[in-house]
Amino acid sequence: MNYSLISLEIAVVILGLGLLLADLWIRPEQKTRLGYLAALGVGLILFWSFKFSGVPSASAFNGMFVLDPLALYFQRFFLLAAIIVLIMSVAFAGRIATGISEYYSLIIFALAGMMFAASANDLALLFVALELITVTFYVLTSFQRARLASLEAGVKYLIIGALSSAFLVYGIALVFGTTGQLNFNRIAAVASEFADNRVFLLGILFILVGLSFKLAAFPAHLWAPDVYQGSPVPTTAFLAVGSKAAGFVLLLRLLFTAVPAITERWNDLLIVVAMVTILYGNLCAIPQRNLKRIFGYSSIANAGYLLMGVAALSGAGRAAVLYYLGGYLFAVLAAFLVILLVMNEVEGEDISALAGLNQRSPLLAAALTCSMVSLAGIPPLAGFFGKFLLIKAALEQGAIDPLYYWLVGVAFLGVIISISYYFGVIRAIYWSKEPPVLSAIPVPLILRLALYVCLAGMFYLGLFPNTVVELANAAVKVLAVR
Amino acid sequence: MSPVGPHHYLIVSGLLFSLGLLGVIMRRNLLVIYMCLELMLNAANLALVALSHFNGKLDGQIMVFFIITVAAAEVAVGLALIVALYRKRQTAHVEDLTSLKF
Numbered sequence: 001m002n003y004s005l006i007s008l009e010i011a012v013v014i015l016g017l018g019l020l021l022a023d024l025w026i027r028p029e030q031k032t033r034l035g036y037l038a039a040l041g042v043g044l045i046l047f048w049s050f051k052f053s054g055v056p057s058a059s060a061f062n063g064m065f066v067l068d069p070l071a072l073y074f075q076r077f078f079l080l081a082a083i084i085v086l087i088m089s090v091a092f093a094g095r096i097a098t099g100i101s102e103y104y105s106l107i108i109f110a111l112a113g114m115m116f117a118a119s120a121n122d123l124a125l126l127f128v129a130l131e132l133i134t135v136t137f138y139v140l141t142s143f144q145r146a147r148l149a150s151l152e153a154g155v156k157y158l159i160i161g162a163l164s165s166a167f168l169v170y171g172i173a174l175v176f177g178t179t180g181q182l183n184f185n186r187i188a189a190v191a192s193e194f195a196d197n198r199v200f201l202l203g204i205l206f207i208l209v210g211l212s213f214k215l216a217a218f219p220a221h222l223w224a225p226d227v228y229q230g231s232p233v234p235t236t237a238f239l240a241v242g243s244k245a246a247g248f249v250l251l252l253r254l255l256f257t258a259v260p261a262i263t264e265r266w267n268d269l270l271i272v273v274a275m276v277t278i279l280y281g282n283l284c285a286i287p288q289r290n291l292k293r294i295f296g297y298s299s300i301a302n303a304g305y306l307l308m309g310v311a312a313l314s315g316a317g318r319a320a321v322l323y324y325l326g327g328y329l330f331a332v333l334a335a336f337l338v339i340l341l342v343m344n345e346v347e348g349e350d351i352s353a354l355a356g357l358n359q360r361s362p363l364l365a366a367a368l369t370c371s372m373v374s375l376a377g378i379p380p381l382a383g384f385f386g387k388f389l390l391i392k393a394a395l396e397q398g399a400i401d402p403l404y405y406w407l408v409g410v411a412f413l414g415v416i417i418s419i420s421y422y423f424g425v426i427r428a429i430y431w432s433k434e435p436p437v438l439s440a441i442p443v444p445l446i447l448r449l450a451l452y453v454c455l456a457g458m459f460y461l462g463l464f465p466n467t468v469v470e471l472a473n474a475a476v477k478v479l480a481v482r
Numbered sequence: 483m484s485p486v487g488p489h490h491y492l493i494v495s496g497l498l499f500s501l502g503l504l505g506v507i508m509r510r511n512l513l514v515i516y517m518c519l520e521l522m523l524n525a526a527n528l529a530l531v532a533l534s535h536f537n538g539k540l541d542g543q544i545m546v547f548f549i550i551t552v553a554a555a556e557v558a559v560g561l562a563l564i565v566a567l568y569r570k571r572q573t574a575h576v577e578d579l580t581s582l583k584f
Contacts, residue, residue: 124545131552138559142566151567152579158560159515163506165556166522169549170499173526176542177488177533199492226582 005060005067008049008075009115015041016108023101031101035090036446038104039083042111046079057478063183064122066478073322073475074118074249077329081241082111084333087450088340089234095344096232097146106143107238110136117246121257123172123182123207126250130168130214133246134161137239141231153230160223161213168210174203184258191259204259211254214247217303218277225284228296233343236292237336240299241329248306248325252318255310256479263313270311271407277304278414285421291339291349294421295332298375301414302328308411309390312404315476317393322472323465324390327374327382330457335371337451338364345441351425355432361441365429367451374458376422377415382461387415389469491532498525512564512574516557523553 003010019038026034049072057068085107093100113132120126138161142154172182178200181187194200213220228236255263263270281301288294309321339349341364346353358365374381391408398404443451461468498521505518527546534542568574 124541124548127545128548128552131556135552135555135559138556138563142563145566148570149581151563151570152581154563155512155567155579156582158563159506159512159519162516162519162556162560163522165552166499166502166519166526169523169526170495170529172545173495173529173533173542176545177492177529177537180537180539180541182541182545230582 002058002060005058006065006119008045008052009112009119011045011048012042012108012112012115015045016105016112019101019105019108023105026101032090032093034101035086035093035104038108039086039090042079042083042086042108046076046083049076049079059121061122061125063185064125065116065119066121067119068478069471069475070249070252070478071119073471074245075115077245077325078111078114078118078242081238081245081329081333082107084337084450084454085234085238085242087446088237088333088337091340091344091444091447092232092234096143099143103140103143106136106140107234110140110238110242114242114246118249120250121184121253123175123184123187126254127165127168127172130210130246130250131165133214133243134165137161137235137243140235140238141227143235144232147230149230150232151230153227156223156230157227160220164210164213164220167206171203171206171208171210174199174206178203184253187258188260192261195261195265201262204262207254208251211247211251212273214243215251215303215307216244216300217307218273218280221277221280221300221303224300225288225293225296228299229290229293229349231292233292233336233340236295237333240295240332240336244299244303245325245329248310248321251310252321252476252479256318267311267313267401268403270307271401271403274304274307274311275407275410277301277307278410279304282414282417286417288421289351291351291353291425294351294425295335298418298421299332301418302375304414305387305390305411308394308407311407312390312393312397314393314397315473315479316396317390318476318479319469319472320386320389320393322475323461323469324383324386326468326472327386327458327461330454330461331371331374331381331383334367334451334454334458335375337447337454338368338371341441341443341447345439351428352432354425354428356438357429357441359438361443363443363448363451364441367455368429369426370455370458372422372425374462376419378419380459380462382458382465385462385465387411488533488536492529495525495529495532498522498528510575510577512567512576515576516560516564520553520557523549 059066110133113129116129120129138158141157142151144150178194179190216224281297285297306321309317374383377383377387394404394408502518502522506515530542530546
């Protein structure tokens with residue numbers, strides 16, 4: 001067996017363990033800086049991952065683990081997200097009472113779980129990778145033990161997370177019980193015999209319910225606003241980007257590798273779930289005043305848009321999902337970087353804390369504005385082209401099933417509703433009455449660099465989408481051949 | 483009397499799963515909810531072991547080992563969280579989790 005296939009994951013796990021060990025020998029006042037070391041390590045692994053670029057798809061552990069362009073796309077996505085989240089955690093360290101190095105290493109372990117998820121081609125690895133992410137996030141969400149909100153977010157995440165893993169496991173049991181297989185390719189080989197077996201279909205449905213928790217999509221979406229609001233800011237950012245993307249790569253692999261025939265029969269179900277998710281997220285976000293809570297609802301709405309690409313059942317739709325996730329990464333991380341820096345200065349997470357931000361720090365104001373514009377789907381930023389691709393993919397299927405036109409209509413409605421609350425944030429930045437404080441907000445160099453990277457990413461993806469669209473197209477090809 | 487077949491095990495595990503789900507929905511104490519969640523996981527374990535036997539494949543039984551290990555980790559973290567919450571609020575009831583809402 002070729003162990004070099006999992007060398008990226010091994011490197012990530014070793015980095016996490018190394019951080020835990022380093023904690024023993026480092027003086028307390030220097031522990032905060034360990035985060036930069038972790039970010040550097042993840043950066044090196046990201047650099048190393050390009051060594052695998054031209055390598056043909058290969059699998060290890062009896063087909064359980066695959067390394068193909070799709071896995072690589074998502075692994076780089078997770079590594080990039082983790083670097084920015086680690087930099088954020090260093091800036092957040094002042095508000096974490098104890099154990100900052102454990103916080104860094106837990107982020108790394110969650111990253112390891114996400115990277116395994118990107119390569120999972122077997123229900124057993126799917127389960128273990130998802131649980132590695134979920135259990136580390138239980139701790140990450142409740143890391144500010146002195147804050148009641150953080151603990152409460154942790155408990156809510158725990159209960160709903162454990163409930164959805166129970167559904168996932170039971171679904172796996174049913175699928176294994178009927179087909180006798182856990183591997184996606186081997187399930188695909190026999191799935192046609194079980195196309196009308198109710199127990200098998202129930203199993204697939206339960207697995208999808210379990211996965212919808214990770215996506216923050218209907219029916220397991222209720223945790224998102226509370227947990228986003230209560231968690232420490234870097235955790236929320238990683239939850240919004242990494243955890244959601246891990247859910248999507250698993251969903252894509254399961255739906256299009258293991259049970260493609262059933263996916264095609266269930267496209268109405270996927271469309272309805274996408275519509276409900278888009279409407280719920282957008283409608284509930286309108287009255288919100290807490291910034292992190294707005295992102296909780298916006299995350300649900302975005303899961304709905306992404307599901308639209310999955311429901312389109314075409315290569316273009318799947319590629320649009322990958323592209324959209326890229327734009328989403330930069331927009332959300334830029335927004336959370338700004339929220340982190342503003343919250344370090346002002347108490348409370350209310351939208352009114354942004355008052356006068358354009359005078360206090362034009363860079364932060366511009367970054368948050370760009371992020372909102374991108375999330376709202378206004379040209380020329382990444383979010384616009386992502387939504388364009390998703391809607392185009394759904395429209396192309398409209399001739400087959402008129403329900404797709406309804407889906408596109410709901411998506412447009414969602415975009416229009418979302419403009420109202422995204423622009424509420426922009427209005428708070430530029431046009432609030434009598435801002436209470438006007439002291440400048442210092443932006444440390446490394447955070448400024450991270451912000452520039454996010455801004456550059458949003459503009460690059462929006463203005464020159466071809467490179468990433470081609471990458472995404474190449475990545476989703478592995479799903480279609482089987 | 484017919485011999486015990488796979489569907490008997492499926493019915494029992496389905497009952498266990500539904501009981502656990504009902505408990506999660508109906509009960510108000512966090513610890514009891516957590517016990518019900520474990521019941522749901524064990525329902526899946528029962529189904530996996532039994533169906534693995536009838537399929538003549540060991541994959542399902544190996545999967546059970548993974549599930550037990552993960553469930554142990556989950557319980558360790560979960561109980562610690564519930565204890566931390568209890569120390570802060572002196573309560574383990576879901577109605578008292580009210581600091582996060584709009």
